[in-house]
Amino acid sequence: MANVTFSAPTLEKDVTVYAVAGDNKTLLGVAKQNNIAIPCQCQDGECGSCLIKVTILDDRAPHGIHLTDKEKLTLSVNGKMTKAQLDNTETNDMPPPYRLACQYIVRDENILVEFSGEPGVE
Numbered sequence: 001m002a003n004v005t006f007s008a009p010t011l012e013k014d015v016t017v018y019a020v021a022g023d024n025k026t027l028l029g030v031a032k033q034n035n036i037a038i039p040c041q042c043q044d045g046e047c048g049s050c051l052i053k054v055t056i057l058d059d060r061a062p063h064g065i066h067l068t069d070k071e072k073l074t075l076s077v078n079g080k081m082t083k084a085q086l087d088n089t090e091t092n093d094m095p096p097p098y099r100l101a102c103q104y105i106v107r108d109e110n111i112l113v114e115f116s117g118e119p120g121v122e
């Protein structure tokens with residue numbers, strides 16, 4: 001289980017939901033299931049409209065994860081992943097703070113998810 005807290009100007013207040021880690025549901029899927037509207041268009045990692053900022057709330061180090069090539073490319077071309085963050089992702093599997101909700105698989109981590117409600121704007 002993981003606590004996922006969504007925070008956005010479009011929400012009356014922050015919303016925390018429990019997500020089942022390991023069921024392969026994306027963060028976008030968790031948001032939809034809980035009637036939280038994160039902008040999304042392609043739902044396939046290509047448009048960048050579902051941009052979010054993720055903060056790990058646990059004291060332990062973040063879990064390593066392998067980002068898809070699509071997500072790395074979309075974040076890079078939209079200026080949301082620096083070369084150093086790309087290197088850290090590819091070398092150490094350490095995720096950057098900006099992610100795509102349609103590509104983010106929820107894991108056993110408590111996270112804060114911030115988004116603006118505007119497509120592609122964090």
Ligand code: FES
Nearest residue numbers: 043045046048102
């Ligand atoms: Fe297009 Fe996520 S909805 S990248």
